[in-house]
Amino acid sequence: MNKKYVFIDESGSPQFYAKKRRPLWIQPDFVPVMFLGMITTNDRSALRQAVAGFQKSVLADPLLNSIYSVSQPNWYLHASSDHSDINLKTVEFIRQLEGFEFHAVIGRKIPEVFFSKHNGNATEFYFDLLYKLLELDALEVDHKYRLYLSQRHSNTEQRFSAAFEKAVETKSKKSGGLTYTCSIVRSQDFPEMSLVDYLMWALQRYILKGEKRYFAALQKHYTSILDVYETEGTGRLYHGEDFFDLSKASSFHMK
Numbered sequence: 001m002n003k004k005y006v007f008i009d010e011s012g013s014p015q016f017y018a019k020k021r022r023p024l025w026i027q028p029d030f031v032p033v034m035f036l037g038m039i040t041t042n043d044r045s046a047l048r049q050a051v052a053g054f055q056k057s058v059l060a061d062p063l064l065n066s067i068y069s070v071s072q073p074n075w076y077l078h079a080s081s082d083h084s085d086i087n088l089k090t091v092e093f094i095r096q097l098e099g100f101e102f103h104a105v106i107g108r109k110i111p112e113v114f115f116s117k118h119n120g121n122a123t124e125f126y127f128d129l130l131y132k133l134l135e136l137d138a139l140e141v142d143h144k145y146r147l148y149l150s151q152r153h154s155n156t157e158q159r160f161s162a163a164f165e166k167a168v169e170t171k172s173k174k175s176g177g178l179t180y181t182c183s184i185v186r187s188q189d190f191p192e193m194s195l196v197d198y199l200m201w202a203l204q205r206y207i208l209k210g211e212k213r214y215f216a217a218l219q220k221h222y223t224s225i226l227d228v229y230e231t232e233g234t235g236r237l238y239h240g241e242d243f244f245d246l247s248k249a250s251s252f253h254m255k
Contacts, residue, residue: 001179004143005044008133008164009150009187009196011035011204014107014126016114025111033207033252034107036133037200039192041100044146051077051191054093058086077194078187079201090198091214094221101223102199103136105129106207108229108252123163129228130167132235136224139171145180150187150196203244207252219243 012034016024024030041047055077058064065071067083077090107129118124139145149164165182172178187193199221202214224239227249238244 002042002143003044004139004145005041005192006137006145006147007039007150007190007192007196008130008148009037009193009200011037011197011200012107014122014129016109016111016120016122016125023111025109030109031208032109033204034109034129035104035200035204036107036129037102037104037196037203038133038137039100039102039196039199040137041192043099044192047097047099047195048191050097050099051194054090055191055194058089064089074188076188076191077198079198087214090194091202091217094195094198095217097195097221100195100221101137102196102221103133103223104200104203104225105133105136106203106225106227106230106252108227110229113229127163127167130164131170132226132228134167134171136226139175139178141176141178143179145178147180147182148185148190148193149182150190150193151184206246210246212246 012031014034018024025032039047058070059075064085067085069075069081069083070086077086079087079090082090107125109125114120114125118128147168164184168178168180168182172180185193187197199218202218203222203225205211206215222238222244224237225244227236227238227244230236230249236249238248
């Protein structure tokens with residue numbers, strides 16, 4: 001049986017409330033979108049070796065290894081924490097890399113949709129995004145799947161881990177019964193997760209800051225992007241020659 005490896009990471013939070021049910025969406029610093037990304041590959045070994053090798057080359061380069069973040073113990077590629085020189089170098093590396101597909105979902109955090117579709121429940125919102133992400137890849141019953149979800153850093157991890165497993169099981173039943181295992185892992189232990197992280201970061205940077213260059217440089221790697229709640233909640237899928245572009249989407253910023 002053929003093996004296929006799936007790596008999933010996220011950016012942003014599924015939460016709509018702070019403590020004591022204080023609405024977050026009325027705060028000026030509210031980020032109105034959450035991103036989930038997924039890499040699939042049949043050759044995990046080659047992908048892992050390529051990323052690990054690139055990290056080693058950064059650590060061996062005197063132009064880069066003196067950067068404060070890189071010089072810290074157990075440094076690994078993490079786009080939002082990396083120096084801009086590392087960002088640029090990593091994007092140059094990824095744009096030449098082959099052997100994987102990348103899919104992403106953009107989850108607009110719209111209070112009206114949150115209440116009408118998810119019953120005001122952050123776990124249901126998260127499950128919906130995960131399930132739609134898994135739907136973007138044609139999972140096949142003659143493959144054995146190894147799915148890895150990047151570990152969350154919050155006290156709600158157990159609830160969202162359960163949502164992950166439920167999404168995979170729901171997808172499995174719809175696909176006729178998949179052979180799979182699920183694992184919650186630390187990104188620093190899985191170099192493949194850095195690819196998901198950087199591809200999401202480039203997309204997020206484009207959407208939230210309007211900076212397109214990283215996204216444009218990596219555009220060939222975006223196999224599909226689903227804007228989940230676009231067009232009044234029906235969603236819009238970008239793939240093939242219909243590339244995602246801000247000019248095609250309604251505003252991501254709350255009015």
